[in-house]
Amino acid sequence: MSFFQVNNKCNGCLACVQNCPATALSYRDKGEKRKLLHNMTRCARCGNCWRVCPQDAVEFQHLLSGGWDDVATMDLLRCVVCGEPLYTMDFSYTLSEKLDKDVENLCPLHRKTRAMDTWKLVSPEKTKPEKAEK
DSSP: OOSSOBOTTOOOOOHHHHTOTTOOEEEEEETTEEEEEEOTTTOOOOOHHHHHOTTOOBOTHHHHHOOOOOOOOOOEEEOTTTOOEEEEHHHHHHHHHHHTSOOOOOOHHHHHHHHHHHHHHHSOOOOOOOOOOO
16 A cells, blocks of 8 residues: 555646655656556655645645555464464464474463473472381
8 A cells, every 4th residue: 555645636736746755755657548657665754745735635644644565475384282473474383493303382471381291200209218217
């Protein structure tokens, strides 16, 4: 989605382009067409384009809304016990490579429970020391 938008009142007068202090607006004339261009990384969201437009064509509310754009979609892995979201499949591959072993998909609670169960199996049972005879 482009954050700088104009409505159908825009007549291409370039008042917005000429008065943009951040040079975030430009235009390109090609053949029989004029395109208005906006560079979001330069935009200061000052509203000057909206203020100077003689046609009330600039839809400034889009610049202020701060909506979210999808930038990536990845496969998600979940805890094998409770289904809580953990991390992405790609992150799991990276983690496995760095640790040089497969990583079990467990949330912190179930990882701790699994570790405690393993510890109980390996650690010897503690017995009461025998009383020394006097």
